[in-house]
Amino acid sequence: MQDQERKQFVGNTRHAELRTDETKGQSSHPVDTHVGQQLRIRRIHSNLSQTELGHKVGLSYQQVQKYESGKNRISASMLYEIASGLNVPVGCFFDGLPQAGSAGVEGALIVEADERIAYLATAEGRRFVEEILRLSPKLRTRTIAVIRALAGDEDGADER
Structure with missing residues (x-):
């Protein structure tokens, strides 16, 4: 790949990774919101501030905030780093999500349970x-x- 092509590819990749509600013009994907909420719960459970977690994984507290709110998607490699920093398995961020293709009442119960867990984590x-x-x-x-x-x-x- 030529230098110019590589710069364009890297720029496009970063743009996709840093996509937010404002740049996309729509709300966050429910999975991004769920993963962010689980991140927040695990961080609080570990008694870490956003700043402390950020230092552990090389992020600013603002970026941790954006991940927790679901405004910014977390790349697979960053999710791995965060899981390592919190000493939890990567899969725990997906706990409580319904199986792909399923929906209905169970999904509503999961959201309600997540809100309770999130409150208890505050x-x-x-x-x-x-x-x-x-x-x-x-x-x-x-x-x-x-x-x-x-x-x-x-x-x-x-x-x-």
């Missing part, structure tokens, strides 16, 4: 669980009743 979510666990079982039951009442679900019909 500092607020962890504090909430820690405080709930400090309560006696009887007080936990009462607290759940209060939360249901605040949410407008006094009958508890939506038992999870």
Whole structure:
């Protein structure tokens, strides 16, 4: 390949890798969003800031933010580096995705479960669980009743 052709190829490859909502004019692919969300969960679970993870794998915290939001796609090699930096298998970023070609109610349940996991991975979510666990079982039951009442679900019909 000639130098000019190689520069053009590399430029096109970088453009494809750095494609964002703004340059593409549409929303992120659901898989990119899911992988980014899983990245965020694993990073928080590892007690690393975006900056700390970035240093481990040679990225800025802004790039980690873009990966976590799904705005930028993560290349296979970078996903491998991130997995190594977090000491997790690469496949964990795809956990919870439905099989290719399947859809329906199961997909909606996965999204709901991912939102719960994502909340629990936040500092607020962890504090909430820690405080709930400090309560006696009887007080936990009462607290759940209060939360249901605040949410407008006094009958508890939506038992999870």
